[in-house]
Amino acid sequence: MKKILVFLVVAAVVFACGDKKESASERILREKKEKSAQIDKGLGLGEITTVTLNDPLDDAMVRSGKAIYEMKCAACHKLKGSRVVGPSWAGLTSKRKPEWIMNMITNVEVMLDKDPTARKLLEECLTRMPNQNVSIGDARDILEFMYKNDIDNPS
Numbered sequence: 001m002k003k004i005l006v007f008l009v010v011a012a013v014v015f016a017c018g019d020k021k022e023s024a025s026e027r028i029l030r031e032k033k034e035k036s037a038q039i040d041k042g043l044g045l046g047e048i049t050t051v052t053l054n055d056p057l058d059d060a061m062v063r064s065g066k067a068i069y070e071m072k073c074a075a076c077h078k079l080k081g082s083r084v085v086g087p088s089w090a091g092l093t094s095k096r097k098p099e100w101i102m103n104m105i106t107n108v109e110v111m112l113d114k115d116p117t118a119r120k121l122l123e124e125c126l127t128r129m130p131n132q133n134v135s136i137g138d139a140r141d142i143l144e145f146m147y148k149n150d151i152d153n154p155s
């Protein structure tokens with residue numbers, strides 16, 4: 001409770017000291033513009049705006065990503081070859097930006113409604129990928145595994 005109070009006080013001070021207050025409609029407009037810029041850049045929609053890639057890949061992350069894949073994703077996604085329920089992951093990391101992939105994993109409902117690339121996939125697959133409650137950390141491990149898959153199974 002105390003922590004929340006401190007936070008509120010700090011937030012109020014920061015807010016009050018801001019040069020110019022933004023009205024609610026200005027904020028909505030700004031957020032809309034930011035979102036469409038994010039889509040235009042192929043980053044998808046969601047919390048992920050930048051991803052730093054590892055070179056070489058992080059083996060522990062690859063192992064963790066593989067385990068999550070086997071538990072939560074393998075029923076619908078193959079690592080090479082063609083589509084099952086969802087598209088194969090072959091070549092995924094050269095087709096899409098890492099930010100897009102992570103937003104697709106962690107923010108799938110919004111992506112399927114608003115991101116043109118995701119909507120196109122939905123038209124092809126005719127099944128909505130379910131939200132699997134994957135944390136951002138787990139999604140990052142899955143991404144690492146996807147890069148490893150594209151090295152091991154070049155398409």
Ligand code: HEC
Nearest residue numbers: 072073076085086087104105121122125126127128129132
């Ligand atoms: C019940 C089936 C199902 C499961 C389980 C599933 N997906 Fe999907 N996934 C889909 C479908 C179907 C699509 C295509 C978009 C659509 O129609 O919703 C898709 C699309 C994707 C894409 C975009 C692929 C591309 O070609 O751009 C990614 C990335 C993805 N899924 C990741 C995951 C991850 C990670 C998991 C596990 C945590 C997972 N999916 C679990 C069905 C599934």
